[in-house]
Amino acid sequence: MNNKRVLQPPARIGIIGGGQLGRMLTMAAKRMGYFVVILDPNVGSPAGQVADKQIAASFSDRQAIRRLAELTDVVTYEFEHIDADMLCEIESEGYAVYPSATTLRNIQDKYRQKTLLSNAGLPVPAFYRVKNREDLMQKLEDFGLPVMLKTCSGGYDGKGNFVIREKSDVEAAYNALKKNDLMLEKYIEFTKELSIIIARDFSGEIKYYPVVENIHKDNILRITKVPAYIDDVLEVKIKSIAQKILKTLNDVGVFCIEMFLDTRGDIYINEIAPRPHNSGHYTIEACVTSQFEQLIRIITGMPLGSTELLSPCVMVNILGNDTVCGRYTFEGIENVLAKEKVYLHLYGKSSTANMRKLGHITVLDDCVKKAEEKALQVLENIKIKPL
Amino acid sequence: MNNKRVLQPPARIGIIGGGQLGRMLTMAAKRMGYFVVILDPNVGSPAGQVADKQIAASFSDRQAIRRLAELTDVVTYEFEHIDADMLCEIESEGYAVYPSATTLRNIQDKYRQKTLLSNAGLPVPAFYRVKNREDLMQKLEDFGLPVMLKTCSGGYDGKGNFVIREKSDVEAAYNALKKNDLMLEKYIEFTKELSIIIARDFSGEIKYYPVVENIHKDNILRITKVPAYIDDVLEVKIKSIAQKILKTLNDVGVFCIEMFLDTRGDIYINEIAPRPHNSGHYTIEACVTSQFEQLIRIITGMPLGSTELLSPCVMVNILGNDTVCGRYTFEGIENVLAKEKVYLHLYGKSSTANMRKLGHITVLDDCVKKAEEKALQVLENIKIKPL
Numbered sequence: 056m057n058n059k060r061v062l063q064p065p066a067r068i069g070i071i072g073g074g075q076l077g078r079m080l081t082m083a084a085k086r087m088g089y090f091v092v093i094l095d096p097n098v099g100s101p102a103g104q105v106a107d108k109q110i111a112a113s114f115s116d117r118q119a120i121r122r123l124a125e126l127t128d129v130v131t132y133e134f135e136h137i138d139a140d141m142l143c144e145i146e147s148e149g150y151a152v153y154p155s156a157t158t159l160r161n162i163q164d165k166y167r168q169k170t171l172l173s174n175a176g177l178p179v180p181a182f183y184r185v186k187n188r189e190d191l192m193q194k195l196e197d198f199g200l201p202v203m204l205k206t207c208s209g210g211y212d213g214k215g216n217f218v219i220r221e222k223s224d225v226e227a228a229y230n231a232l233k234k235n236d237l238m239l240e241k242y243i244e245f246t247k248e249l250s251i252i253i254a255r256d257f258s259g260e261i262k263y264y265p266v267v268e269n270i271h272k273d274n275i276l277r278i279t280k281v282p283a284y285i286d287d288v289l290e291v292k293i294k295s296i297a298q299k300i301l302k303t304l305n306d307v308g309v310f311c312i313e314m315f316l317d318t319r320g321d322i323y324i325n326e327i328a329p330r331p332h333n334s335g336h337y338t339i340e341a342c343v344t345s346q347f348e349q350l351i352r353i354i355t356g357m358p359l360g361s362t363e364l365l366s367p368c369v370m371v372n373i374l375g376n377d378t379v380c381g382r383y384t385f386e387g388i389e390n391v392l393a394k395e396k397v398y399l400h401l402y403g404k405s406s407t408a409n410m411r412k413l414g415h416i417t418v419l420d421d422c423v424k425k426a427e428e429k430a431l432q433v434l435e436n437i438k439i440k441p442l
Numbered sequence: 443m444n445n446k447r448v449l450q451p452p453a454r455i456g457i458i459g460g461g462q463l464g465r466m467l468t469m470a471a472k473r474m475g476y477f478v479v480i481l482d483p484n485v486g487s488p489a490g491q492v493a494d495k496q497i498a499a500s501f502s503d504r505q506a507i508r509r510l511a512e513l514t515d516v517v518t519y520e521f522e523h524i525d526a527d528m529l530c531e532i533e534s535e536g537y538a539v540y541p542s543a544t545t546l547r548n549i550q551d552k553y554r555q556k557t558l559l560s561n562a563g564l565p566v567p568a569f570y571r572v573k574n575r576e577d578l579m580q581k582l583e584d585f586g587l588p589v590m591l592k593t594c595s596g597g598y599d600g601k602g603n604f605v606i607r608e609k610s611d612v613e614a615a616y617n618a619l620k621k622n623d624l625m626l627e628k629y630i631e632f633t634k635e636l637s638i639i640i641a642r643d644f645s646g647e648i649k650y651y652p653v654v655e656n657i658h659k660d661n662i663l664r665i666t667k668v669p670a671y672i673d674d675v676l677e678v679k680i681k682s683i684a685q686k687i688l689k690t691l692n693d694v695g696v697f698c699i700e701m702f703l704d705t706r707g708d709i710y711i712n713e714i715a716p717r718p719h720n721s722g723h724y725t726i727e728a729c730v731t732s733q734f735e736q737l738i739r740i741i742t743g744m745p746l747g748s749t750e751l752l753s754p755c756v757m758v759n760i761l762g763n764d765t766v767c768g769r770y771t772f773e774g775i776e777n778v779l780a781k782e783k784v785y786l787h788l789y790g791k792s793s794t795a796n797m798r799k800l801g802h803i804t805v806l807d808d809c810v811k812k813a814e815e816k817a818l819q820v821l822e823n824i825k826i827k828p829l
């Protein structure tokens with residue numbers, strides 16, 4: 056991996072996925088003078104709006120992915136639900152794809168991901184494959200409640216997850232997910248949800264962003280607090296886990312590791328994402344190098360940037376709700392912008408829906424508590440209106 | 443002006459001019475969720491690359507400018523060499539243009555600009571209209587040498603300016619510029635070139651960015667040092683001049699005031715730009731709100747953002763040279779990115795030429811001196827190669 060050639064601007068970067076992550080990646084790449092092509096089925100996708108070019112095609116369109124690779128010098132992706140075989144084929148034809156198709160394959164199937172981590176001696180919640188309804192019932196007996204029933208692939212923002220707290224939940228959980236390959240995971244009674252963004256380049260160098268604390272509601276990230284309020288021993292432990300994960304994956308890129316801290320102070324890895332992550336959006340304003348610029352640096356063979364935290368901060372997501380669906384506008388943005396060190400990001404999505412991520416706000420302040428208070432206060436001001 | 447309605451995202455912003463200023467304006471607007479349309483004759487212009495839409499038409503195409511206004515909720519511009527009559531016509535049809543056509547007209551003709559400033563009691567170098575060659579010779583007798591012969595409109599980056607130091611320079615100066623309306627200005631023997639970016643919104647509120655020092659070579663900005671090394675008395679004086687200028691213009695927008703500090707410590711206004719300015723690029727990383735976001739806030743009726751300086755810094759321009767012309771790539775960018783707190787901006791221009799502005803670098807450090815050393819050192823690393 057050491058012989059990666061450096062791609063000088065205006066080299067061409069291909070991104071699979073035109074959502075908000077692709078958009079912020081594109082903005083970082085454009086600032087640095089690169090040419091960016093997006094692959095996304097929706098014309099005028101959030102990323103397509105700011106890219107040089109968009110190929111409007113399905114993510115399962117092999118010809119379109121090949122075309123993206125042909126048009127660009129390096130390909131990356133903003134989400135993991137891509138056909139890994141297809142990426143593998145592109146790679147074998149000599150096109151550069153980072154992180155690799157192997158990494159994608161290892162991560163996108165959660166059973167495979169957990170097996171890999173477990174085999175490497177990394178702390179994951181106890182987990183089992185579920186073959187069918189009978190198998191599920193049997194395993195529940197062995198396992199005890201509560202448990203998480205999960206689809207092995209395709210899940211995100213809580214879709215594909217079901218917590219079974221009582222025996223009476225089993226039918227609903229199984230029926231909701233039974234069309235997929237399933238796994239069962241011990242439910243961790245956590246005191247904190249933590250995550251860390253890490254980056255590894257072609258020389259094998261690793262940079263760690265600070266450990267952050269996340270608040271989810273209905274399985275959707277609502278708040279990221281930076282830095283997490285944890286002791287030094289735990290911080291060191293998490294970074295050592297992160298390093299081990301990168302060694303196990305043996306790949307380049309930006310990764311997010313989501314973890315649970317349980318009541319006994321133990322850490323369990325919940326999930327790895329092989330890409331920039333919602334819990335790393337704060338890096339745009341609060342770190343010397345954002346997670347997006349970091350990934351562009353890595354895939355172009357440029358040196359890693361500093362991950363130094365410049366200020367405590369809090370990020371809150373701006374989500375759609377169940378009262379407005381379809382085309383929309385905002386109200387009250389002037390109240391957000393009236394506050395100091397409040398940074399507004401709106402993704403330009405053409406329609407809203409309940410729980411859809413429409414944007415985020417990052418608030419910098421002297422301490423996390425003040426930043427959080429301000430963030431929640433300004434979030435209250437934002438109204439979504441039908442257009 | 444107080445009744446300006448607030449344009450909530452995803453309202454539509456039109457920008458006349460697709461160069462680097464338009465590009466950075468667009469990036470700020472896209473981050474905030476606005477829809478951006480660029481008017482520029484060159485398809486794939488620096489701003490067009492990151493905008494939702496580009497109208498490829500000449501700046502003198504009245505129908506195209508009307509179309510831009512029709513497609514958007516508010517129009518602004520990144521440079522002042524636009525037909526003010528045309529903008530005036532658009533305004534009279536009820537379209538929103540900021541800063542106004544009147545301001546543009548007052549500023550784009552330098553004789554008119556200086557007259558306005560002089561009438562308001564503001565310090566400008568002595569200046570006269572030049573009617574013809576005989577008039578020039580006569581005025582030189584009255585005025586003494588050295589002087590600046592200038593075209594009243596259309597000049598930028600030193601184009602349209604000629605310093606007459608000796609009588610023998612007169613013929614060359616006159617012949618170079620005689621096709622234009624001309625003016626003569628006393629040449630100020632300056633010790634420092636200073637500038638300040640200022641912003642005024644619809645409520646009449648004013649925000650001042652710090653005073654900065656600029657180094658030009660061959661009439662092109664090379665270095666901006668932030669903040670300028672000047673005493674408090676001078677800082678206050680400059681802000682009071684800035685305030686008076688905004689009162690005189692009685693308009694909204696982001697403006698740059700370029701000034702000379704002469705050997706006696708007196709300030710003379712050199713030029714006003716009714717738009718973000720090269721000497722304000724540093725605001726992207728070094729201030730809470732960039733000059734670009736500030737203009738977007740103003741024209742959408744949003745409140746002004748803080749202009750607080752977060753760190754001393756130095757900005758250096760990346761310029762084309764006389765050895766490479768046309769399509770190009772860079773070399774050595776990895777050496778730029780290897781240094782901490784060095785922020786690279788490349789504009790994606792399709793071709794290079796001698797002295798063309800291809801990008802800039804902003805370096806943050808503990809003090810201006812260290813930032814300057816680092817900036818000049820990294821600039822040395824960048825090579826431009828034909829493609």
